[in-house]
Amino acid sequence: MTESQQAAITKPIEVSFEFFPPKTEKMQENLWTCVKRLAPLAPSFVSVTYGAGGSTRERTHDIVTSITRDFGIPAAAHLTCVAATREEVNAVAQEYWDAGIRHLVALRGDPPDGETDYLPHPGGYAYAADLIEGLKAVADFEISVAAYPEVHPQALSARDDLDNLKRKIDAGATRAITQYFFDADTYRRFVDRAQAAGIGVPIVPGILPVTNFSQVVKFSRACGTTVPAWLRDRFEGLDDDPRTRELVAATTAAELCEDLQKDGVRNFHFYTLNRADLTYAICHILGVRPQRPAAA
Known part of the structure; x- marks a missing residue:
């Protein structure tokens, strides 16, 4: 272990959480139950996703401003390039700034529902790097961006994907959050390549607790994430055993985080899927717990 890794291990772990806008009243109840459960863990920030084509x-x-106002947690709003002019995107960004939101997650975005290919809006920002430049012109936002340890599925090559990440950082992004992955070596190799390419901002590992294995396989196929055979073996036969599945899911994600901790990684971003219990359990294992009142 290097001296820098030893020094990093003494630093406290910081966590952040991603939520998505609910579609129904019941899902809305689940979201706020999730936020209330995780808020005592004092995340460094939370982020809220943006539906395809800006549909949410x-x-x-509303969710971003409510979390910031009601829970005192810095909240970041996702913003994309899809289906909007530059003026429309800038207006949304200005609304966030006026509401006290200082952190945005800038993404190219997925095509609107029913479309398979991404086409830049004729009057909009073409790609995430362009969007970041525009957002920084609106106000001095803190900007996070996405990174793909196993290459974005639409990238021409790994090198092209890394060049695109570099363009986003050069445009003003201050943090990269990775797509989820399941092997620590995947993250390690990616960070080594990014640093060799001159990318010096923090690269925060994105962690997805597996709640539904078949759904994760579907997600992973779409985003280019490898589902290793050992993970499939762990969840085999648990489709009708949710309690055991949750125990396995928490253990698996915690093991991944603990493996990365050995390298000095102290920041983790959890894709909660608006479910709190698994993420809460993993954080507990990692030593991230609610602060207890000081003894009288």
């Missing part, structure tokens, strides 16, 4: 713009705005 108002809900995302």
